[in-house]
Amino acid sequence: MSFHPLMLYDPERFQRSERRLLEEGEPFTFAPERRAALDELLTKYPPDRKRSAILAALYLVQEQQGYLTANAVRHVGGILEMTPAEVEDVATYYVMFFKEKVGKHVVQVCRTLSCALAGAERVTEALSHTLGIAPGETDPSGMFTLLEFECLGACDRAPVVMVNNEDWHERVRPEDCGRLVEDIRARGPAASSGCHLRIERP
Amino acid sequence: MEPVLTRYIREPNSYTLDFFLKHDGYNGLKAALGMEPNAVIDLVKASGLRGRGGAGFPTGLKWQFVLKDTPLPKYICCNADESEPGTFKDHVLMERNPHLLFEGCLIGCRAIGAKVAYIYIRGEFFHVQKVLEAELAKAYAQGYVGKNIMGTGFDCDIVIHRGAGAYEAGEETALIESLEGKRAQPRIKPPFPAVSGLYNCPTAVNNVETLCNLPSILLNGAEWFTSLGPEKNGGPKLFCVSGHVKKPGTYEASMSTTLHELIYGHAGGIRDGHQLKAIIPGGSSVPILLPHELEIPASFDAVAQVGSMLGSAGIIVMDETTCMVWAARNLLYFYKHESCGKCTPCREGGDWLHRILTKIENGEGEMRDIDLLTSIGSNIAGKTLCAFGDAAATPALTTVKHFRPEFEAHVREGRCTVPADWRAARTPVAH
Ligand SMILES: Cc1cc2nc3c(=O)[nH]c(=O)nc-3n(C[C@H](O)[C@H](O)[C@H](O)COP(=O)(O)O)c2cc1C
Numbered sequence: 001m002s003f004h005p006l007m008l009y010d011p012e013r014f015q016r017s018e019r020r021l022l023e024e025g026e027p028f029t030f031a032p033e034r035r036a037a038l039d040e041l042l043t044k045y046p047p048d049r050k051r052s053a054i055l056a057a058l059y060l061v062q063e064q065q066g067y068l069t070a071n072a073v074r075h076v077g078g079i080l081e082m083t084p085a086e087v088e089d090v091a092t093y094y095v096m097f098f099k100e101k102v103g104k105h106v107v108q109v110c111r112t113l114s115c116a117l118a119g120a121e122r123v124t125e126a127l128s129h130t131l132g133i134a135p136g137e138t139d140p141s142g143m144f145t146l147l148e149f150e151c152l153g154a155c156d157r158a159p160v161v162m163v164n165n166e167d168w169h170e171r172v173r174p175e176d177c178g179r180l181v182e183d184i185r186a187r188g189p190a191a192s193s194g195c196h197l198r199i200e201r202p
Numbered sequence: 203m204e205p206v207l208t209r210y211i212r213e214p215n216s217y218t219l220d221f222f223l224k225h226d227g228y229n230g231l232k233a234a235l236g237m238e239p240n241a242v243i244d245l246v247k248a249s250g251l252r253g254r255g256g257a258g259f260p261t262g263l264k265w266q267f268v269l270k271d272t273p274l275p276k277y278i279c280c281n282a283d284e285s286e287p288g289t290f291k292d293h294v295l296m297e298r299n300p301h302l303l304f305e306g307c308l309i310g311c312r313a314i315g316a317k318v319a320y321i322y323i324r325g326e327f328f329h330v331q332k333v334l335e336a337e338l339a340k341a342y343a344q345g346y347v348g349k350n351i352m353g354t355g356f357d358c359d360i361v362i363h364r365g366a367g368a369y370e371a372g373e374e375t376a377l378i379e380s381l382e383g384k385r386a387q388p389r390i391k392p393p394f395p396a397v398s399g400l401y402n403c404p405t406a407v408n409n410v411e412t413l414c415n416l417p418s419i420l421l422n423g424a425e426w427f428t429s430l431g432p433e434k435n436g437g438p439k440l441f442c443v444s445g446h447v448k449k450p451g452t453y454e455a456s457m458s459t460t461l462h463e464l465i466y467g468h469a470g471g472i473r474d475g476h477q478l479k480a481i482i483p484g485g486s487s488v489p490i491l492l493p494h495e496l497e498i499p500a501s502f503d504a505v506a507q508v509g510s511m512l513g514s515a516g517i518i519v520m521d522e523t524t525c526m527v528w529a530a531r532n533l534l535y536f537y538k539h540e541s542c543g544k545c546t547p548c549r550e551g552g553d554w555l556h557r558i559l560t561k562i563e564n565g566e567g568e569m570r571d572i573d574l575l576t577s578i579g580s581n582i583a584g585k586t587l588c589a590f591g592d593a594a595a596t597p598a599l600t601t602v603k604h605f606r607p608e609f610e611a612h613v614r615e616g617r618c619t620v621p622a623d624w625r626a627a628r629t630p631v632a633h
């Protein structure tokens with residue numbers, strides 16, 4: 001909610017101080033291996049500071065069901081001794097948590113200055129054209145979501161595209177976008193060329 | 203200058219423990235463990251090492267402030283959030299030289315008496331985190347981290363903590379809040395983290411590059427370190443050059459190197475025969491500099507003298523095809539998006555600036571809007587809880603200051619007067 005009646009925020013004008021209610025979703029419990037992973041993580045923080053593992057726990061939720069729901073939030077709150085409101089408060093602040101259903105592949109294009117100087121706006125345009133959706137939308141088949149992201153910390157390899165919070169493509173040109181989309185559709189994460197630091201050899 | 207931090211990064215196995223051990227790996231730590239903790243702090247103070255995260259605060263002094271007489275545990279938090287637009291140096295260090303960072307963390311812990319170092323790494327660096335985790339496991343297995351390190355009886359753990367997409371998590375108290383499992387919103391200071399930080403215990407927050415400088419200081423001494431740069435700006439420094447240059451990248455150099463040399467020497471000059479228009483020398487948060495101002499050393503003090511800041515040393519270069527209204531708008535979108543929302547001038551003011559810039563960029567602006575930008579900007583800067591407010595106002599304030607005729611032309615002609623083919627055809631919608 002805006003604090004100024006004439007200046008309402010809308011989704012395009014995302015503000016972190018907003019609290020958004022999540023949809024109920026399916027009943028949720030962690031799969032045993034994820035629960036074990038979370039328990040292991042909890043040993044890294046003081047015993048009375050379970051809350052420190054909240055971001056890790058929310059990543060595990062996303063790994064299991066793709067996005068966050070009210071049921072998942074309650075489950076996580078139960079484990080970390082937090083109220084559902086406290087979990088939701090954290091969850092809605094961080095942009096790498098999806099608050100609604102997203103496509104199988106979330107394509108995240110860096111839009112900040114260095115990438116924009118290298119043509120990121122045109123990359124977003126090309127992806128938008130290929131996928132038939134605007135940034136922020138998911139295509140009808142549920143395969144792709146297109147998002148704009150802020151500086152990914154690889155501005156020397158601009159423009160940078162990240163997929164599903166993990167896989168990177170660098171120096172993307174608008175004319176490559178059609179092929180990139182087809183490649184992701186066919187091969188999933190394997191289509192990513194990766195961060196240059198991992199692939200470059202002297 | 204011979205590279206120190208990035209000397210081996212092009213070697214295929216530079217990130218492995220074996221490689222690291224063959225090149226003085228963990229010898230700095232060994233030296234630190236043979237010294238009294240206070241002597242380590244004194245050595246770092248004598249070296250004059252200044253924080254590489256943005257503010258350039260002396261690291262030894264920061265450690266000295268960490269409360270000593272207390273039964274509470276103490277912590278090192280390594281700031282690996284690296285989100286300042288135009289900055290990508292910690293990325294390189296962590297990916298190609300992770301053990302250097304671990305060694306730095308351990309030396310820091312030894313100096314202030316901490317038993318745990320948390321490395322807060324931004325969520326987007328997942329591929330870097332995987333490298334860190336794999337190498338950390340090896341360091342644990344071979345006794346360089348954990349219990350009884352190198353048989354000296356020193357115990358220290360390192361924990362890697364993944365963030366989830368928030369620029370503000372790089373501010374030190376917001377980072378602590380985030381580590382505690384809350385929204386990344388800054389705390390009111392004082393108390394400073396050195397007195398009451400993580401879990402309300404004494405804490406030192408240090409940048410990745412800062413910590414990576416420690417091993418070589420312990421090995422080569424304070425004098426060697428200061429001799430590498432101008433007075434009070436010693437040591438090796440990583441510079442990130444991006445934007446309209448031929449060879450964008452991370453370059454290690456002394457802080458006596460000029461900005462001109464970094465842009466035209468190391469980064470190869472402006473691309474495709476274009477002309478330089480403006481640069482931002484220290485990540486998107488600092489005032490822009492014009493082409494005639496570049497013959498100065500790229501040091502904390504020299505850049506401050508000409509009215510900007512070295513900040514995170516992320517140099518963003520723009521050529522004459524760049525519309526300054528567009529550039530300011532691009533950055534204000536970033537700042538309104540990343541504002542944590544805790545204080546009103548930043549939360550609402552950033553959004554206003556963005557809307558007005560969008561309006562002008564689209565040719566719908568009025569002359570009075572230009573002064574409005576300055577007025578709103580000056581009412582954000584210096585009036586907020588953390589330095590983010592100043593950073594958010596800066597792009598609007600300095601572009602108007604240096605490129606006012608360009609803003610006026612947009613208003614007069616009712617369109618963007620510096621369109622470029624690398625920009626989108628769609629014009630952003632003014633809300
Ligand atoms: C809005 C904001 C964002 C920041 N982001 C970062 C960051 O991403 N990385 C970093 O090392 N320091 C960042 N800082 C600086 C930290 O607050 C802190 O000064 C720094 O981590 C201290 O480490 P140093 O003394 O080693 O430089 C940021 C500061 C502010 C106000």
Ligand code: SF4
Nearest residue numbers: 542544545548586590
């Ligand atoms: S200045 Fe901005 S980012 Fe900093 S505390 Fe205030 S609202 Fe949050």
Ligand code: FES
Nearest residue numbers: 110115151152155
């Ligand atoms: S601006 Fe895109 S990675 Fe930095």
